[in-house]
Amino acid sequence: MSPETLESATSEFIHAVGLLVRRVRSAAASQELSMTESTVLARLDKNGPATIADLARAEGMKPQSMGATISALEEIGLVERKPHPTDGRQMNIELTASGLALRKATYAAKRSWLTQAIAQLDASERETLFKAGDIVRRLAEQ
Amino acid sequence: MSPETLESATSEFIHAVGLLVRRVRSAAASQELSMTESTVLARLDKNGPATIADLARAEGMKPQSMGATISALEEIGLVERKPHPTDGRQMNIELTASGLALRKATYAAKRSWLTQAIAQLDASERETLFKAGDIVRRLAEQ
DNA sequence: TATTGTTATACTCTATAACTATA
DNA sequence: TATAGTTATAGAGTATAACAATA
Numbered sequence: 001m002s003p004e005t006l007e008s009a010t011s012e013f014i015h016a017v018g019l020l021v022r023r024v025r026s027a028a029a030s031q032e033l034s035m036t037e038s039t040v041l042a043r044l045d046k047n048g049p050a051t052i053a054d055l056a057r058a059e060g061m062k063p064q065s066m067g068a069t070i071s072a073l074e075e076i077g078l079v080e081r082k083p084h085p086t087d088g089r090q091m092n093i094e095l096t097a098s099g100l101a102l103r104k105a106t107y108a109a110k111r112s113w114l115t116q117a118i119a120q121l122d123a124s125e126r127e128t129l130f131k132a133g134d135i136v137r138r139l140a141e142q
Numbered sequence: 143m144s145p146e147t148l149e150s151a152t153s154e155f156i157h158a159v160g161l162l163v164r165r166v167r168s169a170a171a172s173q174e175l176s177m178t179e180s181t182v183l184a185r186l187d188k189n190g191p192a193t194i195a196d197l198a199r200a201e202g203m204k205p206q207s208m209g210a211t212i213s214a215l216e217e218i219g220l221v222e223r224k225p226h227p228t229d230g231r232q233m234n235i236e237l238t239a240s241g242l243a244l245r246k247a248t249y250a251a252k253r254s255w256l257t258q259a260i261a262q263l264d265a266s267e268r269e270t271l272f273k274a275g276d277i278v279r280r281l282a283e284q
Numbered sequence: 285t286a287t288t289g290t291t292a293t294a295c296t297c298t299a300t301a302a303c304t305a306t307a
Numbered sequence: 308t309a310t311a312g313t314t315a316t317a318g319a320g321t322a323t324a325a326c327a328a329t330a
Contacts, residue, residue: 013275019282132274133155140161231288
């Protein structure tokens with residue numbers, strides 16, 4: 001692949017990512033959660049309680065930024081802070097009953113805009129997309 | 143694909159996208175251009191002069207937001223506004239000599255962080271990534 | 285009346301810096 | 308001394324609203 005072609009393809013790729021991010025963001029503005037908020041909720045649901053520092057590391061964010069995200073989720077009642085049993089510095093972030101209900105019920109019924117859109121792709125496209133997701137993750141973490 | 147699996151895979155996908163966006167953004171903070179800025183520059187290089195409204199449509203943004211992006215690029219001397227010859231309302235946005243040089247020289251030599259990272263993937267991974275880019279574009283524009 | 289662009293203002297997401305409390 | 312968290316402040320990116328000029 002020539003340097004020019006690579007640069008051009010990369011540029012188109014990042015353009016597509018930008019479109020997607022803006023689209024997800026505008027969906028979030030109306031009623032859904034932001035990308036980071038949904039991701040954090042999904043992680044808490046899957047892996048159980050975690051500290052702010054853990055969550056920040058997982059998202060590649062600063063702890064202060066994650067603190068703000070958690071405060072936003074706390075304000076709408078989806079997560080709560082509980083003191084760590086032995087380490088007085090840490091706060092465990094847990095899903096509330098509302099948060100769990102949102103994960104189990106709302107997502108199963110109404111779903112996010114993106115989940116619906118992906119559901120309508122054919123199987124091979126979904127496979128390509130999710131494979132690419134893994135590649136993107138590696139790129140971002142490298 | 144079960145609803146739970148789909149939701150989980152979507153969640154992991156958008157997580158990966160979030161990681162990438164934050165990573166690109168932090169590269170941009172040090173010296174590179176933002177995602178939107180690079181994309182606009184690439185478009186001007188490829189398609190020639192365009193109006194703010196055109197560019198906004200292409201990026202899925204509001205014209206006011208694109209105006210801010212263009213002002214930022216103008217301030218660092220990469221683009222300039224020129225009045226449209228016949229339509230007095232429009233301003234044509236063009237690459238300056240600097241902007242063109244950045245596209246032709248700097249990108250070819252130093253490259254962006256992301257282009258470098260993608261260059262190091264093997265061919266089949268790159269293919270998956272760019273195919274996924276097309277799918278993402280369709281999702282975002284739908 | 286519709287479109288292009290500008291200005292003013294505000295919101296979201298994330299960052300840096302400075303601090304306290306605990307280990 | 309290192310780690311977890313909080314608070315304060317700032318920046319980037321984008322949005323909405325109101326407006327002027329032109330078509």
